[in-house]
Amino acid sequence: MRSERLFLCTLAAAALCAAAPSRAGDASACDPLLPLLQAAYPGLSALPSSASHPENARYRVDAERVLDLAPQGPSAFNAHVAVCKPWPARAGLLLVAVPLLHADGEREDAHRADVDLLVVDAASGQPRQRLRLPEAASDDAMMLRSIVLDTARYDLAPDNRAFGLRLTRENNSRANPASVTVLYLIDRPHGDTGPLRRVLDNLVVNAEGGEWDTDCAGEFHSSASTLSMAAGITNGLHDIVLRSTSETRRNGIERGECVEQATDKGVNRETLRFDGRQYPVPLTLHATAEG
Numbered sequence: 540m541r542s543e544r545l546f547l548c549t550l551a552a553a554a555l556c557a558a559a560p561s562r563a564g565d566a567s568a569c570d571p572l573l574p575l576l577q578a579a580y581p582g583l584s585a586l587p588s589s590a591s592h593p594e595n596a597r598y599r600v601d602a603e604r605v606l607d608l609a610p611q612g613p614s615a616f617n618a619h620v621a622v623c624k625p626w627p628a629r630a631g632l633l634l635v636a637v638p639l640l641h642a643d644g645e646r647e648d649a650h651r652a653d654v655d656l657l658v659v660d661a662a663s664g665q666p667r668q669r670l671r672l673p674e675a676a677s678d679d680a681m682m683l684r685s686i687v688l689d690t691a692r693y694d695l696a697p698d699n700r701a702f703g704l705r706l707t708r709e710n711n712s713r714a715n716p717a718s719v720t721v722l723y724l725i726d727r728p729h730g731d732t733g734p735l736r737r738v739l740d741n742l743v744v745n746a747e748g749g750e751w752d753t754d755c756a757g758e759f760h761s762s763a764s765t766l767s768m769a770a771g772i773t774n775g776l777h778d779i780v781l782r783s784t785s786e787t788r789r790n791g792i793e794r795g796e797c798v799e800q801a802t803d804k805g806v807n808r809e810t811l812r813f814d815g816r817q818y819p820v821p822l823t824l825h826a827t828a829e830g
Contacts, residue, residue, distance in 0.1 A: 568633055568661045569623035572608060575635060575659055576621060579666045580606075591647045592617055604639040604653070615684045619652055619676060624688040625661070628700050632667070633659040634688045636704060638676040650683070652676035656704065656725055656735060670725060670735035672704075681708040681719065693724055694768055695776045695813075701726040701738065707745075717748035721826045722766075724818070726776075738776070739811075739818045741826045751790060755797035759788045764824065769810060776813040783807045783824070 569575070576598070577583050586597040586605060595607040595617065609620040619638045626632045634656070641651035654675040658668040676683055689703030701724045709718040724739035744764045751757020762785040769778040787803040811818040 565625055568625050569635075572621060572623050572635075575623065575633070575657075575664050575666075576606065576608070576637065578664050579635075579637075579655075579657055579659070579669070589645070595620060600639055603641055603643070605642055606637055606639055613685065618683045618685050619650055622686055622688060623659075624690065626658075626702065627690055628692070631661050633657075633661050634690070634702055635659055636686050636688055638686065639671075648682070649679045650677060652678075652683075654686070654704070654706075658727070658735065667731060668727065668733075668735045670737065672723065672737065675704075675723070676706065678708055681710050681717065683707070684709050684718075689722065691766075692768075693726075693766070695726055695738070696772075698730060699726055699728060699776075705744070714753050715748070715750050718746065719743055719826060720745040737817065738813065739779075740820060742781075742820050743824045743826050749788075755790050755792055757790050759790075761786050761788075771810070771812075773812040774815045778813075779811040779818060781809050781811055781821075781824075783809075 580600050583598045583600065586599050588595050588597050589607070592607065594611065595609050597605055597607050599605050607620045609617055613620050613622055619640060621635065621637045623633055623635045626634050637655040637657065639653045639655055645651065651674065654672045656670045656672065657666045659666050676686065683706060685705075685707045687705040689705050691703065693701040693703065695701050704723040704725065705720055707718065707720040710716065720743070722739065722742045722744045723737060725735050726738050727733070728736055742764070743762075745762070747759070747761045749757055749759030751759070762783060764781055764783040767780045767782070769780045771778040783806070785805045786801055788799055789802045790797060790799050792798070809821065811820070
């Protein structure tokens with residue numbers, strides 16, 4: 540039971556982190572968000588809210604896609620909504636992630652959704668650059684719980700700092716809980732001009748899961764990966780050192796008490812090198828678009 544509490548607390552903390560406003564930069568620059576979206580999507584038109592989220596404002600983007608705005612911000616159970624964050628490393632720029640829901644692929648427990656990433660001029664509200672990640676916010680059994688813009692110091696080259704997009708999904712199983720967070724890295728190889736480029740794709744940076752009898756006995760697994768820039772350079776971009784930790788915990792009854800024991804721990808380091816197009820992700824840490 541302790542493992543389940545720990546697992547659920549971890550998920551709750553992730554949801555709170557996703558909903559919390561950025562302390563770096565002036566978060567009020569993102570408010571209101573609607574004018575920024577109207578500039579990015581000319582012809583945006585209001586629609587009735589969805590039955591599953593009547594609290595959201597819904598808008599038609601084109602014949603196939605709609606977007607949702609959440610007046611109270613995103614939550615773990617309302618994650619398919621546009622989010623915005625000032626970019627601390629680039630004064631005057633905002634980062635916006637917009638889930639674009641396919642109107643013909645939406646159910647209460649599943650969605651088909653792309654993600655548009657926008658770099659927006661804060662002064663004018665006009666988009667400077669954009670990139671679409673097809674199906675990046677789609678979900679089914681593993682439900683999308685958060686979309687987070689990551690502004691850590693991903694300095695891939697002088698004057699080329701990437702930003703990240705983290706998406707967390709989890710299932711609704713009590714007996715077989717599972718959660719996974721994936722990371723995309725997006726850079727601007729030509730600065731303020733030219734397109735955005737996806738250089739890291741669907742890297743699993745956090746994963747938790749297990750199986751138990753909902754009373755005590757069971758086994759849980761967790762892993763986490765961190766990224767740091769290396770001095771080495773391959774094809775013009777810094778190598779990335781990936782440090783991954785893993786742990787297996789087992790629960791059982793001993794003398795009438797539920798006891799947890801770590802049975803296996805591991806640490807692994809490897810270097811990701813830019814191949815001229817992307818940083819290839821190890822197969823063991825690569826997720827599909829739906830987690």
